[in-house]
Amino acid sequence: MWIFIQSLINGLLAGGVYALIGVGITIVFGVMKIVNFAAGAYLVWGMYFTYLWYQVTGLNAYLLIPLVAMTMIIFGFATFKLTIKPVLNTGGTAFILVTVGLSFLLQNLIEVFFDPTPRTVPSSIKLSSLQIGSFSIGLPRLIAFAAMLVLVLFVNLLLNKTLFGRAMKATSESSVIARMLGINTDRTYTIAFIIGITFAGLAGLLITPLYYVTATSGKIFSTVPLMAVVLGGLGNIKGALIGGLLVGVVEAVVGSQLSPDLGPVGITLLFLVVVYLKPKGLFGKGERTA
């Protein structure tokens, strides 16, 4: 029983990172109707930017959040203009091909720029944990979880309380009508994509105390958040949040009960079952057209 509850806690905290990337994917999808397959690759770039800024400044990873966020914004803007913008209105499968291509390009660019040696961003709290009863909670994971909650809250405020948020919602409802109403939909798309990318990059920063900085660290983060957002219901922020936590828990519980290797297989099985029984996801309205 102890193992079960402990793995539940671990899973929830690990799910926080999936949820953060998932919310980023959801914002992009909600506004542009594009599933960003490259989120995992942006996470890896986030890890490397953290590493580079650490090399320059020597600061703790958490203090680098503004710098890394700024870098991700510029990076996201450049990649958006170069690759996503040209296919925005082509529809069909173009965006799947472009974002998958982008994911492959970005991931392998890392291997070209950096040698495959794993790097680390030192952190004094790497191994510290909170003890609650007999259960322990890793501090870096807890911080990542809290940061995720803050960022999701921030997006919620942005969407619901600001004029720009309303413009985003209008664009998501109907880009044609939004344009008629004088909303600059191109700018909305750009900003939505940049927010999504920045979330993935910050997720990369938040996991640097836990993972080696290598090009392959992002592998699990490129598939699991996609499944999480579909589980929760594409285009639904609450769904992405809960979906992320759910896959984290499933991964940890399957991992602790059967074998750590089989965690992702458990997620895939859950994914296929949910898509089969409830195709629109747990909270989604579903997507009728591509």
Next chain:
Amino acid sequence: MRKYKLLSIKNIALVVLVAVMAVIPLIVKGNYIISIFVSCLIFASLGSAWNIIGGYGAQISWCHSAFVTIGAYSNFILSVNFGISPFLSMPIGMLISFIFATIIGHGTFKLRGAYFSIATIAFAESLRIAIQYFDKLTKGAAGIYVTYTGSSFSKLTFKNDIPFYYIALVLLILIVIIIYRFTKSKTGHYLGAIKGNEDAAESLGIEAFKVKLTAFQLSAIFTSVIGAIYGSYLTYIAPSSTCGFDLSIKIGVVAIVGGIGTIAGPIIGAFIFIPLIEIASKLLGQIGGSQMLYGLLLIIIVIFRPEGVVSLFKRKSKKDDVVGETAKINEETKNGQGRKENKNG
């Protein structure tokens, strides 16, 4: 109806092309060049199989490496442990691929958009993990070798690559013929209608779900057959190389570079892309550099030439003109709106 002419220019050209392909091993010296030709032929077949669902059906699959893996592993496990000929184990691989394709398709083809693509990525990833985990049967991450015990057609082991060249060539021709027949069949036409406009197709009584599922099953079965032969050709298979995203992308890019949804596309794509990758990996190194090309090519093709290299050779058809016209009209309306906005402002 137009009368079918046996001696049309197209048919003569095809016969000449096949004849040229058949004599290439007699002219070209050196096993290395032959091996690249074999890779081209195998990837032309893989790309053609991918094209059934990815091109004609416009459902982007990233799990074709998993079907290659299923074909290759059923071949290797049965031949290494029980000495069964690859030709006899092929139906088993086909059956397993069929079952998995059905499971994936059943869940996701009722929906549209990216669901199918996400499910395929997840499936390939899970299969790779499962192969690594159940290592009693599959030898895990270390992979399986087939040891050479003399040339034998029934075991698919040969001293050099020339027999494989002919096997791959015959396989490609067979697959192209079957796909050609498929595109002319009722299901093939349905698939085209769904690609064009799924709502319209459904309102005409086409069961989009079933048609897409059939296409995916067909594509999976072909891929597992090619996978079995590809495995024998490589003589060594491991989950990291046969069941990765890399291979799935390679298969997809072959079809996309050549021209999605055309018969010639994957073949032309393979003969351009595979040598290109070969040169790139010589120049830039095995990992990173050459694989970067997959992504780069994918982006460039989709942005600048969505119809692939094939579209360079095609005379402008009526359909293209219509598309061009619509784009022009759209552009004009947009500009018109812009002008109006300016006036108002």
